[in-house]
Amino acid sequence: MENNEIHVAIWHACSGLIRMAPILSSTVYYYPQGHVDNYGGSASTQTLCANFPSIKCHVNSMRFLADPATDEVFAHMNMRPMQPQETSVGPARSKEPVTDFIDSVFYKPLEYSDLIGGGLRVEKIFDKEKEDNIVVIHDIHNREWEVQHVYDNASNSHHLTNGWSRFTSSKKLHAGDELVFMRTKDGRVIVGIRRSVVSISQNHEPTGFSFIRNVAHGDKIARTGNGLCSVESLGTAMGNALNKVEFEAVYYPMTGKSSFFYDSEAVDFFAKKKWVIGMRVKKNIVVDHRLGRITHFGFITGIRNERNSPWKRLKVMWDQVEAEQLENCWEIRPDIPSVPEQKREPDIPIVREPKRGFKLFGQTMAVNEI
Structure with missing residues (x-):
């Protein structure tokens, strides 16, 4: 089956990512080490490419x-390695802003009882109705499903019954999956799926390769989406990138x-920072995209x-986990205590230095100096 192209807003909602994916014509750094980690490569494979350089690329x-079989979202990228003398090109504006399509999002983790009771109780997403009625929901491939809908005034919740x-059954849902x-x-309700995954080591796949559990038939569905992300495609992408040849890559947004x-601007900005041992960051x-961001110190x-x-060259001891981890300098920030503003006379003006920053996929991000 052919993979279906979906609206970028649906893709981001189902991906669970806070960081936006790059847009057309932006300039990025491609890291082979990150590609191997995203694929789920073995420790030996990661060691093999540990010293591969980053490659500055233009997103074509x-x-x-x-995926039409699993509803798993992923992105297909085409990137062109840039020449040393080539200048970066600013990103093009998106024709379909994310905020102009989706009005609200509600995440529902599935429990075993949700799958055997013949119905599902949800909140917030449907209109309040006094009478029972049929509602039409869409999957992310725009297929329609008619479901009986009952609104419970006492609990302020909606119950999907007949048809659910x-x-x-069609989506082969399992406890641990998330709707x-x-x-x-325009008032439509679209239902996407974030499937639970397990790591299974097999002889023909690298250690840590993820599979989606298909309990309806007892078999396994590879998370790659029709095999688009294979060992061969991974090697081809890295080889072409290192040889400055245009290449394609498949990206799976997994927390x-x-x-x-x-x-590229974010990487260049933070790579120039002076990082020293003992610095608080x-x-x-x-951890859970429903809760948004949390901050580790x-x-x-x-x-x-x-x-x-420069891939993960900083060793950081995190307070919350009490463990040393390798981090990228562009994914952490200096932890600078805020200084309260001093009292002043009303007639004495304060001259503030302009904030320095960089553009992240077309949006200006202000950053404090250290």
Whole structure:
């Protein structure tokens, strides 16, 4: 089956990512190490490419896709390595802003009882109705599903009954999966799926390769989406990138996994910062995308001196996890205590220095100096 292109707003809602994906004509750094980590490569594979250099690339195309069998979202990228003398090109504006399509999003983790009771109780996403009625929901491929809808005034919730089991059976849902209810500006309700994954080591796949559990038939569905992300495609992408040849890559937005492309201005800005051992730093991370960002605090314990690549060269001891981890300098920030503004006479003006910053995929981000 052919992978379906979907609206970028639906893609971002189902991906669970806070960081936006790059847009057409933006300039990024491609990191082979991040590509291997995103794919789920073995430790030996990661060691093999540890010193590969980063490659500055121009994003020729970015397609936001969904697997027709699993509803898993992923992106197909085409990137062109830039020449040393070539200047960066500013990103083009998106023709379909994310905020102009989806009005609200509601995430519903599935429990075992949600799958055997013949119905599902949800909140916030449907209109309040006094009488029972049939509602039409859409999956992310724009297929329609008619479901009986009952509104419960006492609990201020909605109960999907007749017709719902047909949806769950067709989508092969499992306890631990998560439904993404999206209400569009025109009132449609779209339901996406974030599937639970397990790591299974097999002889023909690298250690840590993820599979989606298909309990309806007891078999396994590879998370790659029709095999688009294979060992061969991974090697081809890295080889072409290192040889300065245009290449294609498939990106799966999974919480906890590395990305392999980062905005070039952000990387350049933070790579020039003076990072020293003992410096207090912080990092916004996504543990559960429904909760948004949480901030971890820690301090730098070491700085790796890699010859070619700056990939995860900072060693950081985080307060919350009490463990040393390798981090990218462009994914952390100096933890600078805020200084209260001093009292002043009304007739004495204060001259403020302009904030310095950089553009992140077309948006200006202000950053404090250290």
